[in-house]
Amino acid sequence: MSAPLLETRGLSKHFGGVHAVAGLDLAMAEGEVLGLIGPNGAGKTTVFNLLSGFLRPDAGAIRFRGGSLLGQSPHAICRRGLARTFQIVRPFPRLSVLDNVMVGALARHPAAPRARAHARAIVERLGLGAKAAQPAAGLTLAERKRLELARALATEPALLLLDEVMAGLNATEIAGVVALIREIHRGGVSILITEHNMRAVMALSHRIVVLNFGEIVAEGAPAAVANHPRVVEAYLGEEYVAAPSR
Amino acid sequence: MTSSPLTRRTFLKATLAGGAIAGAPRPLRAQPKPFRIAAVHPVTGPLAEPGQACRLGAQLAVEAVNAGGGIKSKGGMPLELLLGDTQSKPENGRIEAERLVNQGAQMLLGSFDSGSTAAMVSVAQQKRVPFLIDIAAADPITANVARSVKEGQQKVQYVYRNFPTGSTFGRKAVQYFTEIFAEAKVTPKRVALMHCNDLFGVNQSRGFLAAYKAAKPPWTLLEDDVIPWPEPPSDLSTEVARLKALKPDVISPITRPASALLLLPEIRKQRIESLGIVGPGSPGLYEAGQIAALKEDLEYVMASNPWPNFRSPKTQRLAEDYQKRSGGRLFDTNSGYSYDAVFVIADVLERAAKLDDPDAIVEAIQKTSYTAGLMQYGGPVHFNEIGDNPNAIPTMIQILKAKPVAVWPKDAALQKFVFPRPKA
Amino acid sequence: MSLLRLDSIEAGYRDLVAVHEVSLQVRAGEVVALIGGNGAGKTTTLRAITGLLPVRRGRIELDGERIDGRAPSEVVARGIAHVPEGRQLFPTLSVRENLELGARDRARRADALASVFALFPRLRERERQLAGTLSGGEQQMCAIGRALMACPRLLLLDEPSLGLAPVMVKLIFETLATINTDGTTILLVEQNVARALALAHRAYVLENGRIVLDGPRAALQQSEHVKQAYLGL
Amino acid sequence: MLFGGVFSLMAVGLTLIFGVMRVVNFAHGDMMVWGMYLAWLMATRGGVDPYLGFVVCAAALFVLGFVVQRVLVQRIVDAPHEMQILLMLGVALVLENLALLLFGPEPQRVRSALAQSTVWLGPVFVDVARLIAFAVAVLLTLLLSLFLYRTDVGRSIRAAADNPYGALVIGTDVRRVYAVAFGVGAACVGAAGALVAPLLPFQPPMGLQLSVASFNIVIIGGMGSLLGAFVGGLIVAVAESLGAVFLKPSLKELVSFSLLVLILLFRPAGIFGRRAS
């Protein structure tokens, strides 16, 4: 196997006395879809914040495309090709949908007209074309989730971190997002996804890492992980619950 | 307290009436059209107090001129004041001057603080409207215009000032200090200068220091230990403690009314022994309200200020009138100089060949030699090549038995000064 | 007669109509569940009942008395207590202060507090602790306790299981059953459909702001539509 | 240093209003000036010593604050932040110039028999008036915290400050709570005004300066934190007098300004502030 796309070694972060992430070793190959699951408070969002530069790890290393991400600011990490979405969607409410996506596009296309054209293409591709000129504040939750995806995608990432993009969506909407993620993956983007909707994450991921109390408790192919006793214990058989964490 | 709300109401009524008289056209007899003067003063904002005094002074003067038959050489033409408010902000000096000129003002009068006065200068020069500065001390206001006329950039100077300049203040104060100390047969070795750290206080203290350096008098100013305070202050105890450490023979403060209310009681409380308090000239040390509030703390305090000539019965009569109309305020520097300015304008108009030509008015201004002023002058009001009145000078006044009294120079004195201050 | 009756109400935010012609009834002593996906209008319906959102059309009656158009303070005074989504506690106030703020009636406050502590012994242990420092489950207890302090006739609950560990969800739902047995009527909004249906006597299914299905618990548990859309089966 | 108590009281009023309504009361200083003038009116017309009269001043300012909130601020609670600032600036302008119209421009000072005397405490002598002002201000701040922590209304105010939506949901009449909170904040600054009226000469235009001083303290102490405002007031007063002793007196104001800049650089949420999450 060639050098991994993303690799963490001994990644640790604690808040006060709580070890949110404890010595995490994670590796992802180019083109992979990796599912990161675990019960609430397992440390998934902290991992995302560490990878994307919003938090500084207490210890450990992060390497991405052969270079270290330690000490890099979020915007620099984004420019290196690692984009993320937020669990609680954060659109720019008073900006139009197109301008929202354009903020992402400008990272690759400094000239406004080109960025706008690029943003428009992505908006169309994600099915938000009809709403392009509307302020983002007026979108439904499902549309906001798509917008969140569109913005991240517009930065043309090599790796996309998706934080609970399906939380709060109904079955039809979830199906739509799953299809969309598949399509994005086909376009050559590697994906790291956390999700409470087991069916979706099992269906999407090539490999799954289960996190509990900041540590990896299981790792492997979706089917194998689903039957792992420690995973069943952690989830208490609540696999059909689509409740988002807080 | 003299200005309780009740008398305030009468004051308001009085000024309102004054405004109406001065402001309304008078259709009574077949009089000629009134000559309109724009009177711009800071009647709101931080400088509202002196600004309102200036306005009332000017209003009383206009009433007096009109009651005396107006401008006789122009068929009894009355004067009319158009009132402007700078709100203590320079840019309003300009826009108010413009507005009033637009409403028909043919001359400008104003405006107490040097910033808005300078802003009015541009209106005067650009629109050719003669401007008599009643109060504003900064030297460059007139000097800069005079220079540009001299260098040929401007044809005519439209700006004149009947008020002591900053440098005059300093020079005269040092002179009076020297004379009074000589008369009292003392030579203080430690005169401590204190001042409010605003534009006025800084300029005033600089003028005083410069004049001291130039005059080299026998007494000694503690030049390296000048004590400033932020204006308005919330507490002067540390400043006064520093003063006490200097062991001053004479305390020489440059105050504003608000800071004087803090400074003098603090000096008493900290029990600083000195020959007396003699200021180089500032407000806060003589006003009726200040005397009422400070009482014995202000007794024997001296300050070198422009001052009305109370030996003249005319001044006394007007001062009484002013006190009634203002709800108990004293006729002093601000009301007095604005009052005189209107009379100087009346004198100018009397002599001007014609009134529809600003240059003719300017010509008359330049030939002024007016002697009937209510203020204490060093000679007739006239204007030198810079446009200033060299005879506009301060007088040393002292609070004696809760009344401000002129005590120096000798020919202006109503009483002999008391210095050193008697021990309580 | 029903305790609460919604008669084709319409409510929403600015340009957006979130619920259309929703009609439902809650009889005294019942537990009624309102289920549906996110954005279906469940929270909006609850907010409209409490007066937190204006009702644009239709009417809401409590015990035959019209309550739409009234301020939340009046609605609460009439006997409806609302446990909002996300708990909405006062994080820098103590647990006890949070609870006491829920009381409408000073005279009955001590009794109410005692019964809430009896229901949630955990809250008594944490009485002096700041609400912001509680765990998620404890916060949910505190929020329910705060609502019970008003001694309501009708308790509205918005997603009480949200973000809680399964053990805690179980505990909360057991307590809700007790509360109902003690005589408080409950209208429950819940995404954890299985749990909700296990507790409720009847349920309404809301989709895109409209009621699409309603009936007794058993009927909905058997419904193919519900199974597919919400139970993940 | 002894001004610290009054500084604290003034800042506590501001931080209370901000903490509850997220409205920056730009008319705070002008409300204080009105407190001073009311004390002056009572002293000159009724012979009431300001150390008693402050109660009336506080009550009057409570009404003013209550009305301002009910009639004006309540209408634009949902408008952008800057519009609220604008509104309060309008209120400040009206208050300042009404004072000018009614009371005239001269600096005033209330004479209290107490303001004249001093006592010696060891090596330093202390103004009795300042000592009283300090003591009363600290007492009032304590009373305020008793009010906020021990009464139902006070608890509602803290609850609404903590989570307005939560307060609404449990049936609190949030509008009334807001008006009471604004009133209490105004009452604090009114009392502060009355307490310093014998110490500090006042004029109508002083309001802005006092507002800015309050903002500095509140930012240093932490926006919305009562303890922060209280301690901030003391810190600023101490820093200013220390600055005056060790630096040129003219730099006194620079001291609190530098303190502000330092705080903004190193603890942007203030000493006792919590970062907004």
Next chain:
Amino acid sequence: MRRVAIAAAVALLAMLPLVPSVFGSYAVTLFTLIFFYGFLGQAWNIVGGYAGQLSAGHAAFLGIGAYTAALLSVERGVTPWLGMCRIIVSNTEALGGAVGYYITFTGDPRQFQFQDARAYYYVALVMMLAVTGIVAWLERRRFGVYLSAIREDESACEALGVNTFRYKMLAMMLSSFLTGIGGAFYAFYLFSLQPASVFGIPLSVEIIIRAIVGGAGTVLGPILGSFILSPLAELARYYFAQGGWHGAHLVVYGLLLIAVVLFLPEGAYPRLARLFRR
């Protein structure tokens, strides 16, 4: 329609150059100050409106600009035209001791002084239009989009590759630079400079309230605000400043300000834009 609104505004602006030939010099002065405040409001708008960073210390930049231009001119004979371009280089050493400068009135255009007050009118107009043009241009460019996004959500911006610190800094620099230019104009229009008036908080307030009344973060907001508030101030002064009721006109102005806020709680421009959209 947004376009209609802009077209109407442009048409109105196009008429402005004609003002001096139609109206008297009072109107010219009034408009000059409206333009001046429109200019400063627009400069503030970049940081305060678009980037959402409320900056009350703006007057400090105006002050530094004005002082530098004046000092260069008064003490070194450097033309303010040049001074305007190098304002950003502040002369702190000279500033420290400065307590008020008075500028010699020369009427020499090379000294940025004009015998004819109309010249200031055109300079102020051009300044206002130029800065508005710059802002309108930037609004559709990367810079403008980034600033608006920063106002809405800073950390979301970071996640999308925006160096928020850098753009806030750039906005601040541009805004300060423009404000400094305003300062130079101020000094040579009013012929004097004093720290108390130039550096004061009241001036910051004057600048900011206009932009807010018009609508912060919109292209035409600051100008609209200036056109609304300056005439209101003049009206209040015209009708209420005579007679003995000192301060009555400011009470009235304060009440007008309150009324404006209550009736236009989002600012004038958004309301106007909606009117046109209907």
